[in-house]
Amino acid sequence: MEPKLIAPGDVKRVGVVGGGVIGIGWVLHYLRMGFDVTAYDPMPEARVRIQSMVDDTWPLMVDLGLRPGASRDRLTIVSTLSDAVCNADVVQEAVPEVPEMKTKVFAEMDKFAPSHAVLLTSTSGISMTVIQSESEHPERMVVGHPFNPPYLVPLVEILGGARTAPAAVEWAREFYSLNEKDPIVLEREVPAFIASRLQEAMWREALHMIAEGEATVEQIDISVRQGPGLRWAITGPMMNFHLAGGPGGMAHVLDHFGPTLTEPWTRLVAPELTDELRQRVIDGCDREAAGRSVADLVAERDRCLVAIMRARDAIQIPNAGKAPGSASGVPA
Amino acid sequence: MEPKLIAPGDVKRVGVVGGGVIGIGWVLHYLRMGFDVTAYDPMPEARVRIQSMVDDTWPLMVDLGLRPGASRDRLTIVSTLSDAVCNADVVQEAVPEVPEMKTKVFAEMDKFAPSHAVLLTSTSGISMTVIQSESEHPERMVVGHPFNPPYLVPLVEILGGARTAPAAVEWAREFYSLNEKDPIVLEREVPAFIASRLQEAMWREALHMIAEGEATVEQIDISVRQGPGLRWAITGPMMNFHLAGGPGGMAHVLDHFGPTLTEPWTRLVAPELTDELRQRVIDGCDREAAGRSVADLVAERDRCLVAIMRARDAIQIPNAGKAPGSASGVPA
Numbered sequence: 001m002e003p004k005l006i007a008p009g010d011v012k013r014v015g016v017v018g019g020g021v022i023g024i025g026w027v028l029h030y031l032r033m034g035f036d037v038t039a040y041d042p043m044p045e046a047r048v049r050i051q052s053m054v055d056d057t058w059p060l061m062v063d064l065g066l067r068p069g070a071s072r073d074r075l076t077i078v079s080t081l082s083d084a085v086c087n088a089d090v091v092q093e094a095v096p097e098v099p100e101m102k103t104k105v106f107a108e109m110d111k112f113a114p115s116h117a118v119l120l121t122s123t124s125g126i127s128m129t130v131i132q133s134e135s136e137h138p139e140r141m142v143v144g145h146p147f148n149p150p151y152l153v154p155l156v157e158i159l160g161g162a163r164t165a166p167a168a169v170e171w172a173r174e175f176y177s178l179n180e181k182d183p184i185v186l187e188r189e190v191p192a193f194i195a196s197r198l199q200e201a202m203w204r205e206a207l208h209m210i211a212e213g214e215a216t217v218e219q220i221d222i223s224v225r226q227g228p229g230l231r232w233a234i235t236g237p238m239m240n241f242h243l244a245g246g247p248g249g250m251a252h253v254l255d256h257f258g259p260t261l262t263e264p265w266t267r268l269v270a271p272e273l274t275d276e277l278r279q280r281v282i283d284g285c286d287r288e289a290a291g292r293s294v295a296d297l298v299a300e301r302d303r304c305l306v307a308i309m310r311a312r313d314a315i316q317i318p319n320a321g322k323a324p325g326s327a328s329g330v331p332a
Numbered sequence: 333m334e335p336k337l338i339a340p341g342d343v344k345r346v347g348v349v350g351g352g353v354i355g356i357g358w359v360l361h362y363l364r365m366g367f368d369v370t371a372y373d374p375m376p377e378a379r380v381r382i383q384s385m386v387d388d389t390w391p392l393m394v395d396l397g398l399r400p401g402a403s404r405d406r407l408t409i410v411s412t413l414s415d416a417v418c419n420a421d422v423v424q425e426a427v428p429e430v431p432e433m434k435t436k437v438f439a440e441m442d443k444f445a446p447s448h449a450v451l452l453t454s455t456s457g458i459s460m461t462v463i464q465s466e467s468e469h470p471e472r473m474v475v476g477h478p479f480n481p482p483y484l485v486p487l488v489e490i491l492g493g494a495r496t497a498p499a500a501v502e503w504a505r506e507f508y509s510l511n512e513k514d515p516i517v518l519e520r521e522v523p524a525f526i527a528s529r530l531q532e533a534m535w536r537e538a539l540h541m542i543a544e545g546e547a548t549v550e551q552i553d554i555s556v557r558q559g560p561g562l563r564w565a566i567t568g569p570m571m572n573f574h575l576a577g578g579p580g581g582m583a584h585v586l587d588h589f590g591p592t593l594t595e596p597w598t599r600l601v602a603p604e605l606t607d608e609l610r611q612r613v614i615d616g617c618d619r620e621a622a623g624r625s626v627a628d629l630v631a632e633r634d635r636c637l638v639a640i641m642r643a644r645d646a647i648q649i650p651n652a653g654k655a656p657g658s659a660s661g662v663p664a
Binding site for chain 2 (some may be wrong): 199203
């Protein structure tokens with residue numbers, strides 16, 4: 001069934017269901033975007049936690065720039081789920097990652113929310129097909145998965161379930177784009193979506209290394225934040241290799257380093273580098289490069305590297321980087 | 333045998349062997365640090381390539397800040413390996429990643445370099461035990477693995493081979509530390525060291541997703557650079573989770589999300605979360621936190637996030653982030 005939705009630019013009031021770190025993060029973001037926000041969490045102590053985190057973080061939101069009319073006074077913390085959603089133009093759910101709980105909460109939100117409201121879940125991996133399974137209007141339910149902290153990190157992963165209307169997915173993409181997010185729309189349901197899978201691969205390799213005494217926690221953090229992590233914040237992993245390939249870019253990297261895919265680098269088994277995969281990766285890098293030469297992209301990356309290291313180091317109290325000598329002692 | 337080394341602070345002349353992207357990167361770094369640099373590459377066309385990349389990148393080095401006396405005029409491009417190393421106080425090798433070639437180049441450098449000079453290899457994964465196997469003075473040979481571009485990224489991974497003197501490893505650590513690098517000393521030889529293993533785990537997961545049509549190249553890059561990549565540049569992966577755990581930090585994360593390690597998130601098989609591994613991870617985060625609460629660290633991370641996004645976005649021409657809608661088309 002086609003849902004009757006309002007235009008994403010006409011949203012005035014956002015309901016947030018769930019008052020943990022992610023829920024409160026959304027509250028802050030939507031307040032900064034100039035919406036009325038109603039927030040609900042069933043735990044009695046949540047009211048104080050929500051208000052105090054909003055108060056503590058608000059100066060950063062001001063620094064970041066408020067939309068016209070934005071005010072933390074436009075937050076109402078309510079005592080029932082129905083109060084949180086009954087006047088909302090869009091709802092962002094952020095309750096614990098328990099499939100049965102999400103499914104139940106969505107069925108209930110569905111009863112009370114206006115028919116024009118899209119219902120978004122912050123789930124980091126539960127299938128929307130499951131979440132919408134007990135609701136009467138599943139067509140308006142969409143995954144909008146943020147990254148911590150949602151009031152700062154731009155990425156939102158979007159996808160529907162088996163019964164979600166494509167129009168609702170497109171609505172979500174437009175809504176987030178209008179509100180300073182950088183959404184990506186997944187073509188299919190894959191466990192944990194995209195970014196968390198990448199993050200999880202690195203996390204597991206790190207845990208293996210710590211378990212085997214190959215690296216300390218500190219060495220892993222230094223190695224990422226002073227090494228490839230700097231580049232990932234600028235180019236992402238694929239363009240990073242494109243830039244490492246010299247004038248030949250990604251094609252050179254795949255042809256030159258492809259064989260090392262079979263070496264025991266990480267515990268993750270490598271995919272077969274078929275001609276099709278090779279071409280797909282090269283084409284993607286070419287699209288991202290959008291006509292810019294590797295040399296141009298390298299010059300841009302270098303300026304960014306200098307700028308972000310300066311910006312970061314002006315603020316951050318070095319910790320892991322402080323005593324590199326001491327980091328060599330792998331704990332017994 | 334104990335090598336007779338000069339103090340790392342007394343180095344005046346650096347030899348660089350290999351004139352590819354990494355070798356030239358080292359040339360730029362050592363010139364900026366105020367050394368005389370002799371560079372050698374056997375390919376006839378290398379001379380022009382080295383000089384033009386040094387000239388092109390020098391303005392960035394000036395912007396970054398030169399050590400007293402630093403000048404690009406202090407580069408001498410020489411025509412033989414012996415000329416590159418015979419007067420060097422330390423040598424940084426960066427020839428192609430072919431074990432036989434590195435082994436041969438080190439045996440030759442060993443013949444011509446002064447006995448007080450430490451010989452460093454930029455290898456990203458070949459064992460120093462192999463590289464030093466045909467040399468007469470293996471005790472002074474150490475891995476000093478940089479990350480591209482070596483004139484900007486601070487990380488250097490250091491380790492010796494079976495016949496390297498511990499004093500030479502410590503010398504390398506001190507030398508890099510004195511010259512604006514952030515070295516980590518590995519306790520044991522592990523294929524590809526630390527950062528490349530983490531990078532490779534993510535790269536392989538990304539290739540799997542692209543091969544399966546689960547994500548496009550652009551989606552992978554957006555998801556990292558607008559998502560977790562931003563955090564990794566600030567905290568590294570371990571502290572990132574420590575900060576996501578609320579007041580309970582990493583202990584809460586492991587106890588709460590530990591069970592999801594067995595879920596099909598990424599194709600990398602998870603390690604068993606033993607009590608020992610759990611404790612090792614928690615202890616490492618506590619050491620890095622150095623008494624700061626999670627709330628303090630979160631506030632610091634948030635300020636860094638805002639600063640680095642601003643710094644980056646002021647420079648970077650968005651590419652992957654430009655048309656999020658179009659990124660939803662997974663290529664057939």
